Amino acid sequence: MANFEQTFKNIDDLLYKDSGADSEIDYIEQTSWVLFLRYLDSFDKNREDEAILEGKNHTSILEPKFQWENWAAPKNDKGEIDIHKALIGPDLVKFVEFELFPYLASFKEKHIDNPKTIEYKIGEIFSELSNKIKSGYNMREIINMVDGLPFGTSKDKHELSHLYETKIKNMGNAGRNGGQYYTPRPLIRAMIKVMNPKIGEKIYDPACGSAGFLCEAYEYLYDKMEKTAANLEQLQDNTFFGKEKKNLAYIIGTMNMILHGIEAPNIVHTNTLGENIRDIQEKDRYDIILANPPFGGKERIEVQQNFDIKTGETAFLFMQHFIKSLKAGGRAAVVIKNTFLSNTDNASVALRQHLLETCNLHTILDMPQGTFLGAGVKTVVLFFTKGEPTKNIWYYQFDAGRNMGKTNPLNDADLDEFVRLSLSKPETEKSWNVTLSEVEVSNYDLSVKNPNKPEEAPLREPALILEEMQTLDEETNDILGTLNEFV
Numbered sequence: 001m002a003n004f005e006q007t008f009k010n011i012d013d014l015l016y017k018d019s020g021a022d023s024e025i026d027y028i029e030q031t032s033w034v035l036f037l038r039y040l041d042s043f044d045k046n047r048e049d050e051a052i053l054e055g056k057n058h059t060s061i062l063e064p065k066f067q068w069e070n071w072a073a074p075k076n077d078k079g080e081i082d083i084h085k086a087l088i089g090p091d092l093v094k095f096v097e098f099e100l101f102p103y104l105a106s107f108k109e110k111h112i113d114n115p116k117t118i119e120y121k122i123g124e125i126f127s128e129l130s131n132k133i134k135s136g137y138n139m140r141e142i143i144n145m146v147d148g149l150p151f152g153t154s155k156d157k158h159e160l161s162h163l164y165e166t167k168i169k170n171m172g173n174a175g176r177n178g179g180q181y182y183t184p185r186p187l188i189r190a191m192i193k194v195m196n197p198k199i200g201e202k203i204y205d206p207a208c209g210s211a212g213f214l215c216e217a218y219e220y221l222y223d224k225m226e227k228t229a230a231n232l233e234q235l236q237d238n239t240f241f242g243k244e245k246k247n248l249a250y251i252i253g254t255m256n257m258i259l260h261g262i263e264a265p266n267i268v269h270t271n272t273l274g275e276n277i278r279d280i281q282e283k284d285r286y287d288i289i290l291a292n293p294p295f296g297g298k299e300r301i302e303v304q305q306n307f308d309i310k311t312g313e314t315a316f317l318f319m320q321h322f323i324k325s326l327k328a329g330g331r332a333a334v335v336i337k338n339t340f341l342s343n344t345d346n347a348s349v350a351l352r353q354h355l356l357e358t359c360n361l362h363t364i365l366d367m368p369q370g371t372f373l374g375a376g377v378k379t380v381v382l383f384f385t386k387g388e389p390t391k392n393i394w395y396y397q398f399d400a401g402r403n404m405g406k407t408n409p410l411n412d413a414d415l416d417e418f419v420r421l422s423l424s425k426p427e428t429e430k431s432w433n434v435t436l437s438e439v440e441v442s443n444y445d446l447s448v449k450n451p452n453k454p455e456e457a458p459l460r461e462p463a464l465i466l467e468e469m470q471t472l473d474e475e476t477n478d479i480l481g482t483l484n485e486f487v
Contacts, residue, residue, distance in 0.1 A: 004163050007145050014141055020132035024171040029248055031167065032255045033129050034146045035160075039258060041068035042151035043118070061119060066103055071095065073147040081144055092136040101126050116237070118264040121254060128247040128269070154261075161215070161259040168210045168252060183209070183292045183335065184371060188216045190415035191290060191333040191381060194363070194422050199225045199234060201287035206272040206321055208242030211253035213290040214267075215260040222261070235262075241286065242267040273299060273317050276306040277324040285327040292335035293318035295377070309354065311347035315340070319351060323358060326386040332359075338366065338378045341446040352444040356436065359384040363422055366397045366448045370404030380448070383422075393434045394425035397450050429453060 011031055015021040021030055044061050051058035064070055074085040087095055108123025133139045150156040169182055192213075197203055199221055205213045218240060225231050240262060244250040250269045257265035297314030304310045307320050315336050322332055340348065341364070355361055363383035371379060384390075400414050421431060432452050439446065 004149065004159050007149060008163055008167065011142050011145055014138045015133070018133055018135050018138045020134035024167075025248065026132055028167045028171050028252060029129070030132055031142075032251055033125070033131070034142055035164075036125065036255055036258070037068055037072065038146045038149065039151060040118075040122070043263065061122070063103075066100060068147075071100065072143050081147070086140065087136075088140045089136040092139055093131070093134065096139070097131050101129065101131065115268075116264055116266060121264055124269055125251050125254060128251060157259060157261065161256070161261075164256060164259050165212075165215075168212075168256065183212050184410045185212060185216060186410045186412045186415060187335070187367070187371065187381070188212050188290070189220075189412060190419050191383075192217055192220050193419045194383060195288055195290065195331055195333050197221060197288050199231050199239075201239070202241060203239060203288045203290060204241045204286035204325060205289070205291045206243045206325065207291055207293040207318060208244050208253050208267060209246075209249045209292070211242060211256045211265070211267065213292070214240045214242055214253075214262075214265075215256055217288075217290060218257070218260055218262060236264075237266075240266060243270050243272045244268075245271045272321060273303050273306065273314070275321075277308070277321055278306075280324050282327070285325055285330065287327055287330050289322050289326060289330070289332040289334065291318070291322065291332075295337045309347050309350050311345075311351070313347070316347060316351055319355070323355065323386065326359075328387040330386050332382070332384050332386075334382050334384075335379050336382060338380045338448065340382075341380060341448065344443055349443050352446060355382075355384065356390040356439075356444060359386045359390065360388050361390045361393055361446075363425070364393055364395050364446070364448070365418060366395065368398060368400065368404055371410055390436050392436070393446070394422070394431065395434065395448060395450070396421065396431045397448060397453070399430060427452060 008031070012027050015027045015030060021027055040061065044067075048058040048060070060067065069075070071087065074082045076082040104122050104126035106123065107119050108127050111117055111120040111123060114120055133142065149160065151160070165185070171182065197217055197220065203214065203217050205211070208214060218235065221235060221239070225235070240257070242253065242265070244253055244267060247269075250267065254265050254267050257267065293315045295313070295315040298312045299314055299317055304312065304317070307317050309316070309320060311317060319334070319336070319340075322334060326332060341352075343349075361382060361384040363381075365381040365383070367379045367381065369378050396418050398415070398418060400408075400410070402408050404410065417430075421428070425431070425433065427433060429452050430450070432450060434446075
C-alpha cells in the first residue's frame with residue numbers, strides 16, 4: 001500500500017507543477033483518464049487470456065496504434081520503457097489531444113446500440129474529458145508511474161480502489177464544488193447495513209456523484225453472497241444502477257466502480273430531474289434506493305413541470321423521484337437537509353404528507369453539523385418503505401461525543417449503536433418513537449425533538465454566582481486565619 005500511496009503522491013506533485021491543473025478536482029480528473037487506460041489494457045489482456053483458454057478468437061478493444069503498450073509504454077527487451085519509441089514532450093501531448101482522445105470518443109457513436117458495454121463507456125468518458133496536462137514531460141512521467149502500478153490481482157485492485165476513494169475524499173475536502181462528490185463512507189456503510197440488500201435486488205442512485213453508495217453496496221453484497229457464476233454475473237450486470245448529471249462526477253463515478261470490480265457500470269450520464277416522473281413505469285422501478293441528492297440547488301420552472309409537487313429545491317424534486325422509482329415494498333435510505341422535516345412552505349408540507357401517506361417512514365437518523373466536511377448544513381437520513389402509510393417513526397439522534405470535522409471525521413464505530421438499535425427501535429437517551437397520531441396534520445412537522453435527553457442544569461443568575469464567590473472567599477479567609485494562629 002505504501003508503494004501505491006507514494007505513486008499517487010508523486011503524480012499529484014507533478015500535476016501541481018503543471019500549468020494546466022489547478023486543484024484536487026483537476027488532479028483526480030487527470031489521474032482518472034490515465035488510470036482508466038492502464039486498467040483497460042489489463043482488462044483486455046485478461047479477456048485475451050480467457051479466450052485462449054476457451055479456444056476462442058480474441059479481438060482487442062482498441063486498434064494497435066491506440067493500445068497502451070504501443071503509445072504509452074512501449075517496452076525494450078529488458079521490459080523497461082523504450083525511450084526511443086515512447087512519445088515525450090509536445091509530441092506526446094499532440095498525440096493525446098488530437099488522435100487518442102478523438103478516437104476513444106468515437107466509441108460512443110459506434111456502440112450506441114450497446115450502452116452496457118465497456119466500449120460504450122469508453123466513448124462516453126472520453127466524450128466528456130479533456131486533457132489538462134500541458135507539459136508532455138510531466139505527462140510522460142505520470143504515464144511511466146501509472147504503468148508501474150500492478151493491476152493483476154484482486155488485492156491490487158482493492159488497494160487501488162481504496163486510494164482512489166482517498167483522492168475523492170481529498171477532493172471533497174478541497175472546497176469549491178468538491179464536497180458534492182463525497183458522502184462520508186462510514187455513513188454510507190451504516191445506511192447499507194440497515195437496508196441489508198440481497199443478491200437479486202436492484203439498487204439505484206439517481207444522483208450518484210462518485211458512486212460511493214453503489215461501490216459500498218457492491219462490497220457489502222460481494223462479501224456476503226455465495227460466489228457462484230450466476231451471482232457474480234448478476235452483480236456485474238443487473239444489480240447497480242446510477243444516473244449523474246455533472247461531467248466530472250460521471251467520469252469519477254464510472255472509474256470508481258470499475259476499480260471496485262464492476263467492469264461496465266450501469267451509470268447513465270443524464271439529468272435525472274429532466275425526466276417526467278409520470279412516465280416512470282414498473283419496469284423502471286428498483287428494490288432499493290441509496291442516495292444523497294444535491295441540496296440547495298434551484299431548478300428552473302420547466303424542470304419543475306416534471307413533478308406533481310412544484311418546488312425549486314433540487315432535493316425535494318429528487319424525493320419525489322425516489323418515491324416514484326421504488327417498487328411496491330421497495331426500500332430507501334436517503335440523506336437530506338434537516339429543514340425538510342420542518343419547512344412550512346406549501347411544497348414542503350405537501351411532500352411530507354405524500355411521503356407519510358405512500359411510504360412507511362420508519363426511521364430518521366439525525367446527524368450533527370460537521371458530518372459533511374466543508375458543508376455547514378445539518379442533515380438527516382430518512383429510511384422508508386414504499387406501499388403502506390407511516391404509523392410510527394423511530395428517531396435516533398447521533399452524538400459522537402466530540403466536535404466533527406477534518407481532524408475528527410466520522411468513523412464506522414461511531415454508528416455501530418445506531419445500526420444495532422435500528423432493529424428493535426428502543427427508547428433511549430438518544431432515541432425515541434413518535435406515532436403518526438402525534439404528528440400535527442396541519443403542517444406534518446417532523447422536527448427532531450428528543451424527549452428523552454436529560455435536561456441540562458439551568459444557568460444561574462450572575463448575582464447568585466457572585467454571592468457564592470463571596471461566601472467562598474470568606475471561608476478561605478477564615479481557614480487562612482486559623483492556620484496563622486498555629487504559625
